[in-house]
Amino acid sequence: MSMITLRDVSKTYGDFRVLSGCSTSVSKGEVVVVCGPSGSGKSTLIKTINGLEPIDSGNITVDGTAVSSPTTNLPLLRAKVGMVFQHFELFPHLNIRENLALAQIKVLKRPRDTALEKGAALLERVGLSAHAEKFPGQLSGGQQQRVAIARALAMDPIAMLFDEPTSALDPEMINEVLDVMVELARDGMTMMVVTHEMGFARKVANRVIFMDRGEIVEDADKNEFFGKPRSERAQQFLSKILVH
Amino acid sequence: MNYHWNWWIFFEPSLDGTNTYLTTLFWGLGWTAATAIVAFAIALVLGSIVGVARTAPIGWMQRAGTIFVEIFRNIPLLVQMFLWYFVLPEILPRDAGMWLKQLPNAQFYTAAVCLGFYHAARMAEVVRAGLLSLSRGQKMAGQALGLTLPQTYRYVLLPVAYRIVVPAITSEFLSCTKNTSVGIAIGLVELTGTARAMQENTFQVFEAFAAATVLYLALNMVIVFAMRAVEKSAVIPGLGNRVAGRGR
Amino acid sequence: MLSGFDFQTIVNALPYLFLTGMTFTLTLTLFATIGGMIFGTLLAVMRSSDNRILSGIAGGYVNLLRSLPLVLVIFWFYFLVPFLAQWLTGSSSPVRVDPFWSSVITFTLFEACYFCEIVRSGIQSLPRGQTLAASALGMTDRQALIYVILPQALRNMLPLILTQTIILFQDTSLVYVLSITDFLGAAAKIAQRDGRLLEMYVFAAFVYFVISLIASQAVKRLQKRVAIIR
Numbered sequence A: 001m002s003m004i005t006l007r008d009v010s011k012t013y014g015d016f017r018v019l020s021g022c023s024t025s026v027s028k029g030e031v032v033v034v035c036g037p038s039g040s041g042k043s044t045l046i047k048t049i050n051g052l053e054p055i056d057s058g059n060i061t062v063d064g065t066a067v068s069s070p071t072t073n074l075p076l077l078r079a080k081v082g083m084v085f086q087h088f089e090l091f092p093h094l095n096i097r098e099n100l101a102l103a104q105i106k107v108l109k110r111p112r113d114t115a116l117e118k119g120a121a122l123l124e125r126v127g128l129s130a131h132a133e134k135f136p137g138q139l140s141g142g143q144q145q146r147v148a149i150a151r152a153l154a155m156d157p158i159a160m161l162f163d164e165p166t167s168a169l170d171p172e173m174i175n176e177v178l179d180v181m182v183e184l185a186r187d188g189m190t191m192m193v194v195t196h197e198m199g200f201a202r203k204v205a206n207r208v209i210f211m212d213r214g215e216i217v218e219d220a221d222k223n224e225f226f227g228k229p230r231s232e233r234a235q236q237f238l239s240k241i242l243v244h
Numbered sequence B: 001m002n003y004h005w006n007w008w009i010f011f012e013p014s015l016d017g018t019n020t021y022l023t024t025l026f027w028g029l030g031w032t033a034a035t036a037i038v039a040f041a042i043a044l045v046l047g048s049i050v051g052v053a054r055t056a057p058i059g060w061m062q063r064a065g066t067i068f069v070e071i072f073r074n075i076p077l078l079v080q081m082f083l084w085y086f087v088l089p090e091i092l093p094r095d096a097g098m099w100l101k102q103l104p105n106a107q108f109y110t111a112a113v114c115l116g117f118y119h120a121a122r123m124a125e126v127v128r129a130g131l132l133s134l135s136r137g138q139k140m141a142g143q144a145l146g147l148t149l150p151q152t153y154r155y156v157l158l159p160v161a162y163r164i165v166v167p168a169i170t171s172e173f174l175s176c177t178k179n180t181s182v183g184i185a186i187g188l189v190e191l192t193g194t195a196r197a198m199q200e201n202t203f204q205v206f207e208a209f210a211a212a213t214v215l216y217l218a219l220n221m222v223i224v225f226a227m228r229a230v231e232k233s234a235v236i237p238g239l240g241n242r243v244a245g246r247g248r
Numbered sequence C: 001m002l003s004g005f006d007f008q009t010i011v012n013a014l015p016y017l018f019l020t021g022m023t024f025t026l027t028l029t030l031f032a033t034i035g036g037m038i039f040g041t042l043l044a045v046m047r048s049s050d051n052r053i054l055s056g057i058a059g060g061y062v063n064l065l066r067s068l069p070l071v072l073v074i075f076w077f078y079f080l081v082p083f084l085a086q087w088l089t090g091s092s093s094p095v096r097v098d099p100f101w102s103s104v105i106t107f108t109l110f111e112a113c114y115f116c117e118i119v120r121s122g123i124q125s126l127p128r129g130q131t132l133a134a135s136a137l138g139m140t141d142r143q144a145l146i147y148v149i150l151p152q153a154l155r156n157m158l159p160l161i162l163t164q165t166i167i168l169f170q171d172t173s174l175v176y177v178l179s180i181t182d183f184l185g186a187a188a189k190i191a192q193r194d195g196r197l198l199e200m201y202v203f204a205a206f207v208y209f210v211i212s213l214i215a216s217q218a219v220k221r222l223q224k225r226v227a228i229i230r
Helices: A042-049 A074-080 A096-106 A112-125 A141-153 A171-186 A198-204 A222-227 A232-243 B007-011 B021-055 B059-073 B077-091 B094-102 B106-132 B136-144 B149-164 B166-186 B191-202 B205-233 C007-048 C052-067 C070-089 C099-124 C128-136 C141-156 C158-178 C183-194 C197-229
Strands: A002-013 A016-027 A031-035 A057-062 A081-084 A159-163 A191-194 A207-212 A215-221
Touching: A002 A042, A016 A042, A016 A057, A016 A215, A031 A042, A031 A198, A042 A057, A042 A159, A042 A191, A074 A081, A074 C128, A081 A141, A081 C128, A096 A112, A096 A141, A096 C141, A112 A141, A141 A159, A141 A171, A171 A191, A171 A198, A198 A222, A198 A232, A207 A222, A207 A232, A215 A222, A215 A232, B007 B021, B007 B205, B021 B059, B021 B106, B021 B149, B021 B166, B021 B191, B021 B205, B059 B106, B059 C197, B077 B094, B077 B106, B077 B166, B077 C158, B077 C183, B077 C197, B094 B106, B106 B149, B106 B166, B136 B149, B149 B166, B166 B191, B166 B205, B166 C070, B166 C158, B191 B205, B191 C070, B205 C052, B205 C070, C007 C052, C007 C099, C007 C141, C007 C158, C007 C183, C007 C197, C052 C099, C070 C099, C070 C158, C099 C141, C099 C158, C128 C141, C141 C158, C158 C183, C158 C197, C183 C197
Parallel strands: A031 A191, A031 A207, A081 A159, A159 A191
Antiparallel strands: A002 A016, A002 A057, A207 A215
16 A cells, blocks of 8 residues: 655756656555765655645645645644654754654644653653753754654654755764664654665665656665666666765 | 825925925935934944954953943933033033034034944944954964054955945944934934924924935935945955844 | 032932833833834734735835834824824824823834844744744644744844843933933933033933943843853
């Protein structure tokens, strides 16, 4: 069963085509990694899925709901899809506990106690229970990103979107975040992940999508992709990032 | 509403008997502009000196600059106006005091000097912000070439600092122009004052203030365009327009 | 010169200066700050909105009032407020409004423009990711504004807001042009009654100076603390 479907999605900024004719789908429980050179449109693509980036043509459905239909209640849809950003985007004026609780209370209308309890449980899961009362600015980048993942999970999402979750991190902090993501994948979460971490892709991805210049150049099974990618561009890209 | 509009009032003779109200308003505009220009000239020169002093590596200069800024920033402009106009002649030696009191157009000179000092304190902060936004390497490079410290300021630091803070200087100039209206309290017949006099004599409140409003807006526009021209002519190719400091 | 400085005049005037004058000045400052912040934040939200009409109205209002001298604005509202009150109450003639409340309305409407610009730059200085993150969690635009954007914008701008309040405190002295008895008005009345201009104006300047200086030093200290937390 397909959880996320993109059909012929295109988008332009003025004269610049950021996305052209992108089609793919993600099934329930599947983990899909999206990679490609910078400026290839992968970050834009993932933001179209929860409607943070509007599209010019094509259509996107999430759990049977058409994202770009004007009648769709976007806040409702977004509450069901978790997203993790490159720069964490925790709310700096709220402590960690409040960061986890805010949307649960205001969007899902959960009672405050329930929200705090849920937040505490998730904080435990990402190994940061000791930091509940701290503010985002007092945590390391890796810790902030783990909190951001917990914040998204607190909404009980049906799928998770990750937009380069480790690329703003110092190298020694990348693994603590990837570990959380691997665990999440093994628990059966539907995930779409924009990343250059090929080790992560090898470990848990079902499929790999390779993008270049706004197009989906390759959309293949993991083993197939790492075995012998069909397109020359994907081969070149892989040789560049796998060398070191 | 029982208010009687009468837009023809502008063409009726004013109390001075010779000019129409419209003419008196333009005279008011003229005094506003003259006061603003003289005051801002003082503010630029004095403010630059104080701003430089506050960044200079000399203790007593920094302290003197700071004291100047704090005094003129923390007393309301209107109170400063009273101090210059009513108090200064009292504390000067008798002869100087008498001379001041009998000066023709005393209100104009007082308002211009008062506003000049008031805005000098604020210009000093603008200039200082501009100087502080330059990298320390600039100062060292100047001195490494054998320039003295004053020369380094004159030829290296200030020319760039001024360009960086042009937007803040513009807003200071606008603010200075608006503040000339405080001169009304010591009897300066600037634009707001003439509108006020017209209102008191004719009871045509809204016509008088509407005219003043339009003239202030026009004056603002002239200043903005003029400063934009200054900014354009001073652009250094390749140097980004960083904005430092902000004025009211 | 200082030998002629009559301290007794000041001492005798203290109760009137502070109980009548300074009380007026401080309550006016307080009311106008609160009113100006509320109305100014509203204007800032309107100006930042995608609705062209809303942002146009707010922008026009703010730019108009910021182009005019406060003295002229004080005169404008002094004569306008009675007509506004007549219109609001449906009275048959312009309503006389108490000078205090007339001043509160004037300063609220005027200072709101300056608070608006401060809050707006606070909103603009936040990274766009914050809005995106709030939307990604399913918040509506209004929820994102109330729970995520405004709390941060107001906090980041707190030193500027307080500095503006000190400016407002000094600006209230301009009600002198309406012969209202604020702190300066009280000093001026005694100065003229007793012929003691020197003493009263120097003392008034000293009091304004001390209050503004202490307040601005406190703001500076706060600014440093805020900078460390971030």
